Amino acid sequence: MTAAPVVQARGLVKSFSGVPALDGVALDIPAGxxxxxxxxxxxGKTTLLRLVAGLMRPGAGSLHVLGLDVAAQPQAVQDRIGYMPQRFGLYEDLSVQENLDLYADLHGVAPAQxxxxxxxxxxxxxxxxxxxRLAGxxxxxxxxxxxxxxxxVRSPDLLLLDEPTVGVDPLSRRELWQIVQQLVADERLSVVVSTAYLDEAERCAQVFVLHxxxxxxEGRPQSLCEPAEGLCRIATPPAGMPARTLQARLLDAAASIIDAVPEGGEVRFIQRPDADPARIHALLGDAACKTVPARLEDGVLTLLRAQQPTEVPHLPDERGSGHPPEPDDQAPAIEVRDLVRRFGDFTAVASTTFSVRRGEIFGLLGPNGAGKTTTFRMLCGLLPASSGHLRVAGVDLRTTRAAARRRIGYVSQKFALYGNLSVAENLAFFGGAYGxxxxxxxxxxxxxxxxxxxTQQAHARSGDLPGGYKQRLAMAAALLxxxxxxxxxxxxxxxxxxxRRAFWRRITALAAAGTTIVVTTHFMEEAEYCDRIxxxxxxxxLAIGTPHDVRQRAGDGGAADMNAAFIAVVEQARAQLRHVEAVS
Incomplete structure (x- = not known):
């Protein structure tokens, strides 16, 4: 006998200020x-999860969770579910144990349990x-x-996770997913997760694509691959051509190409079913090409592209973005030597040395807590170094940070513009700050x-923009x-x-124009855009070099994907450290 769905929606509608976030959604989410x-x-992913959690009332339609009408019995639903929103409310001044105790108190978990x-x-x-340890x-x-x-802390009948791995490194992502999959396997727990990582969605039994x-x-991951089946290719760029250059050429041919992304030093792309073979051949040039099976990301992107016009993003004018390096100008854009940063007795960055060439895309990668954010903040002039040599844009950051800041742009992880100002007002304000x-x-x-x-959002309040538009605005402000x-x-x-594709297409154009790019990221596919990491x-x-160099260091002859290479490099280093500590 098939178990009843844990979530059942029919004609579900929810609007904000007259704009529909959910528009007639109907779905059944299976149990266990x-x-x-x-x-x-x-x-509408977050809106749907918040409705399921009983935190909002639908404008129309019906929604039943665990057999309960959420609109009529929201508290009864909340008593039986676990909900982890994107910004989960830990108490940073409390310890790990004190946070657990507090949430157990809030949920009425008996001391004996x-x-x-x-x-x-x-x-x-x-x-x-x-x-x-304090949560903070x-x-x-x-x-x-x-x-x-x-x-x-209590055993729920349904677990809701809203983007649980945003801002989390590949090692932590893997560990978090192992926990979730263990809960499903051992306890037959029903779990609904929203995610921007389609490789994570591929692990799920059922996937719903919202637009x-x-x-x-909706369907099993295998069935959602079908729209892209027979259309996926891997192209190997000729020697000397960065994968991102070939990817950019393919993405710009939107009438023939659905999607393209660097992968393992090559380019994975999806061609349109009606694409002219001669046009594809011309785009590839001397690049070798082979057909590969479709995966979930290919199928979902094919579905989404069909809903949108085939247009190429407006790219920065190379004459007005950055300053292409002269052939005889070999001075690095950034030079770091024996850089150290201490916080009291704790050393966050220990004697780090590297340089970044002008016009290079350079990636800073590492697990959460690795010291990369501290390094990044020192490079930006936001944090003074404890010792070492640091020159950025030809300026010694240890003595003249203000002069260097005038020659750099900065986009923070969190939206740092003024949410109560419009898009145009934000740009005018920051433009004035830049003189x-x-x-x-x-x-x-x-x-x-x-x-x-x-342009269409110029007079919209920036705090109300979706995440992708906020990111575009932050980029525009940094490049003024x-x-x-x-x-x-x-x-x-x-x-x-x-x-992400549109964002990186613009970054590729900026680098081609001579702008030096330094990026931290937890999306390992984005490391493939970098000249070095x-x-x-x-x-x-632990490692420095081209993405190919790092994949080789991971022990797979350069064939490993960047997620596997990253995890291997970090785990090898940690194992070596444990061995040294055990011997000593």
Whole structure:
């Protein structure tokens, strides 16, 4: 006998200020399984989860959760579910154990049940060694695991996870998913997760693709691959051509190509069913090509592209973005030597050395808590170094940080503009801060509004924009003064794959124009856009080189994907450190 759906929606509608976030959604989510919600920014994923959690009332339609009418019995639903929103509310001044105790108190967990429950959760999340540590002192991945443990202090019948791995490194992502899959396997727990990572959705039993508040498609991951079956290819660029250059050429041919992304030094692309073979051949040039099976990401992107016009993003004008390096100009854009940063007795960055060439895309990678954010903030002039040599844009950052800041642009991980100002007002404000005014400022704003497809949103309140539009606005603001170096701190965290492709197409154009790009990211596919990458852990530089160099170091002859290579490099270094400590 088939179990009743844990979530059943019919004609579900929810609007905000007259704009529908959900528009007639109908779905059945099966019990005892792992179900994914995917779709572009603004598709309605978070709204749907909040309705299921009983935190909002639908405008129309019916919604039953665990057999209960959510609109009529929201508290009864909340008593039986666990809900972990994107920004889970840990109390950073409390320890790990105190956070668990607090949430157990809030949920009325009997003292007799806590010892066994806490022991299992701490073992599952590998936090047993850190029960006395303040939550505010945990790495991002550890905070996510503690948030999940607090959500599970009571045993729910349904677990809702909204983007649980945003801003989390590949190691922590893997650990978090192992926990979730263990819960489903051992307890037959029903789990619904929204995610921007389609490789995560591929692990789920059922996937719902949302678009503009409607269910665009649903089914097992294998069935959702079918729209792209027979259309997926891998192209190997000729020697000397970066994969991102070939990818950009393919993406720009939107009439023939659905999607293209760098992967393992090659380019994976989806051609349109009606594409002219001669046109594809011309685009590939001397690149070797082979057909490969479709995966979930290919199928979902094919479905989403069919809903949108085939247009190419407006790209930066190479004459006005950055300063292409002269052939005889060999001075690095950034030079770091023996860089150290201490916080009291704790060394966050230990004697790091590297340089970044002008016009290079350079990636800073590492697990949560590895020291890469500290390194990044020192490079931007936001944090002074404890010791070492640091020159950025030809300026010694240890003595003249203000002079360097005038030549750099910075996009932070969190939206750092003024949410109560419109898009145009934000650009005017930051343009003035950079010393622009009058006709020159108006012309620059108009150019960036067009390049970042923000013209229609120019008078919209920036705080109300979807995540992808906020990211575009942050980029536009950082580029107002045409900086020599652009720093990007996890710029696509939580952004859907379509928005990530458009973002990186613009970054590729900026680098081609001579702008130096330094980026931190937890999306390992984005490391493939970099000319070189650094991997740090525990404040120490573990690897530096091209993505191919790092894949080779991982021990698979350069064939490993970047997720596998990243995990291998970090785990090898940690195993070596444990061995040294054991011997000594």
């Amino acid at each position: 399984r792992l179900t994914a919600l995917v779709g572009p920014d603004g598709a 806590r010892r066994e429950r806490f022991a299992r959760l701490l073992a599952m999340t590998d936090l047993a060694r850190f029960t006395g 002192q945990l790495s991002g991945g550890m905070k996510q695991k503690l948030g999940l443990a607090c959500t599970l 503009q508040g409607k269910v665009l498609a 622009l005014s009058g006709a020159a400022l108006r012309e620059r704003i108009a150019t960036l509004l067009q390049q970042y497809d923000l 003064h045409v900086p020599d170096i652009l720093f990007l701190d996890e710029p696509t965290s939580g952004i859907d794959p379509l928005a 650094v991997i740090q852990d525990a404040g120490t530089l």
